[in-house]
Each structure stands twice: as structure tokens, then as C-alpha cells.
Amino acid sequence: MKPLLIGIAGGSASGKTTIAQCLKEEFEQTRSVVIIREDDYYKDQSEKTMAERVKTNYDHPFAFDHALMIEQIDALLAGQAIEKPVYDFVQHTRSTLTEVVEPCDVVVLEGLFVLEEPELRKRLNIKVYVDTDADIRFIRRLMRDVEERGRTLQSVVNQYTETVRVMHEQFIEPSKRYADVIIPEGGSNVVAIDLLKTKISSIISPNML
Numbered sequence: 075m076k077p078l079l080i081g082i083a084g085g086s087a088s089g090k091t092t093i094a095q096c097l098k099e100e101f102e103q104t105r106s107v108v109i110i111r112e113d114d115y116y117k118d119q120s121e122k123t124m125a126e127r128v129k130t131n132y133d134h135p136f137a138f139d140h141a142l143m144i145e146q147i148d149a150l151l152a153g154q155a156i157e158k159p160v161y162d163f164v165q166h167t168r169s170t171l172t173e174v175v176e177p178c179d180v181v182v183l184e185g186l187f188v189l190e191e192p193e194l195r196k197r198l199n200i201k202v203y204v205d206t207d208a209d210i211r212f213i214r215r216l217m218r219d220v221e222e223r224g225r226t227l228q229s230v231v232n233q234y235t236e237t238v239r240v241m242h243e244q245f246i247e248p249s250k251r252y253a254d255v256i257i258p259e260g261g262s263n264v265v266a267i268d269l270l271k272t273k274i275s276s277i278i279s280p281n282m283l
């Protein structure tokens with residue numbers, strides 16, 4: 075049977091990773107769910123200096139290697155393992171590491187453009203948009219980027235006002251219209267996450283429902 079492909083889009087720090095992780099953990103014992111993060115397909119910038127890397131607009135679709143992402147998703151859908159890139163947010167480029175991902179019953183794609191990019195969208199069986207207010211997203215991003223992504227408070231504020239906010243309005247927010255399911259507030263929406271878990275259960279063990 076072809077794997078079920080679930081796409082989770084939404085603004086930066088809306089809760090996409092948190093929801094995808096919740097789904098994966100629920101089915102950990104059966105290893106039925108694998109997560110593919112669009113962030114891992116940011117273009118390699120190892121040839122650029124750090125000063126040049128910092129200037130990249132990371133919220134524009136051109137920042138991503140969507141061709142490689144689509145090629146690897148098609149491989150997973152065809153039942154083949156992939157060796158995917160791993161992104162290093164501190165260095166603003168691909169890590170030297172890669173990760174082997176085995177095919178699974180359910181593939182969860184999460185990232186800014188998974189509903190906006192037509193070639194990704196048309197492959198999705200279930201399209202989810204995580205709809206979290208901008209002020210909450212900004213606060214979450216500020217805390218996360220300082221703690222985990224090696225950023226300063228001032229750099230997060232500058233990036234948010236110069237690119238993140240405007241690109242969100244241009245590309246991400248309009249992609250909500252493609253969603254089958256809209257989840258307000260992200261990871262704290264237990265009811266919505268339970269509905270997705272039930273759907274996944276019905277796919278991987280249809281006789282148990």
C-alpha cells in the first residue's frame with residue numbers, strides 16, 4: 075500500500091514540529107510514522123561566507139531545494155529508503171551529516187511551504203495548516219532561536235521585521251486556503267491532534283476501529 079502523506083504547514087513557530095512529533099511519538103512502537111522537515115532542504119551555502127549567509131532571505135521559496143525534497147518524497151512513496159540532508163541553523167547551511175530514512179506507512183511533511191508549493195501540495199493526502207497568532211509565533215520564535223539556533227535578541231527582531239513577517243503574509247498565510255484541516259494554536263490543540271491520530275490509526279490498523 076502506498077504511504078499516507080500528511081502535510082503540515084503554518085508560520086514559523088506556529089507549532090508544526092510539535093504536532094508532527096506528537097504524531098510520531100503516538101505510533102513509536104509500530105514505527106509507522108516518519109517526519110520529513112522542509113527545513114532540512116534549505117540550500118547548501120557552504121561556499122558562502124557567514125556574513126553572506128546571514129543576508130539570505132530564508133522565508134522565500136528560493137531558499138529551498140524543493141526539487142531534491144520532491145525527488146526524495148517520491149522515493150519514499152515508491153517504498154525506497156532515502157539519505158536526506160540535515161540542516162544546521164547555527165551555521166546557516168547544510169550539516170556534513172545526512173540521515174537515512176526508511177519508508178513507512180505514514181510520512182508527515184512539515185514546513186513553511188508544504189501547502190504553497192504546488193508540486194508538494196498535489197502529493198498530499200491530508201493538508202493541515204497550523205494557525206497561530208503572529209504575536210504568539212514571534213514570542214515562541216524569539217525564545218527558541220536564542221536558546222536553540224544561536225541567535226541574539228536583536229537578530230531575531232531584525233529578521234522578523236525585515237523578512238519573516240512580510241514573507242509570511244505573501245506566501246504562508248494565503249496557503250491556508252488549501253488546507254483540509256486548520257489547527258488553531260498548534261500543539262496545545264489536543265482535540266485536533268487526536269483527530270489526526272485517529273485517522274492515522276485507521277490507515278495503519280484498519281481492523282482496530
Ligand SMILES: Nc1ncnc2c1ncn2[C@@H]1O[C@H](COP(=O)(O)OP(=O)(O)O)[C@@H](O)[C@H]1O
Pocket residue numbers: 084085086087088089090091092093214215217218259260261262
Ligand atoms: N502550544 C505551545 N505552547 C507553548 N510553546 C509551544 C507550543 N507549541 C510549540 N511551542 C514552542 O514554540 C517553539 C516553536 O514550536 P515548533 O513546533 O518548533 O514550531 P514550528 O515547527 O512551526 O516552527 C518551540 O520552542 C516549541 O517548544
Ligand SMILES: Nc1ccn([C@@H]2O[C@H](COP(=O)(O)O)[C@@H](O)[C@H]2O)c(=O)n1
Pocket residue numbers: 085086087090091113116132133162163165166167185186233238
Ligand atoms: N539559516 C536559517 C534558516 C532558516 N531560518 C528561519 O527558520 C524558519 C523556518 O523554520 P521554522 O521551524 O520556524 O518553521 C524561517 O522562518 C526562517 O526565517 C533562519 O532563521 N536561519
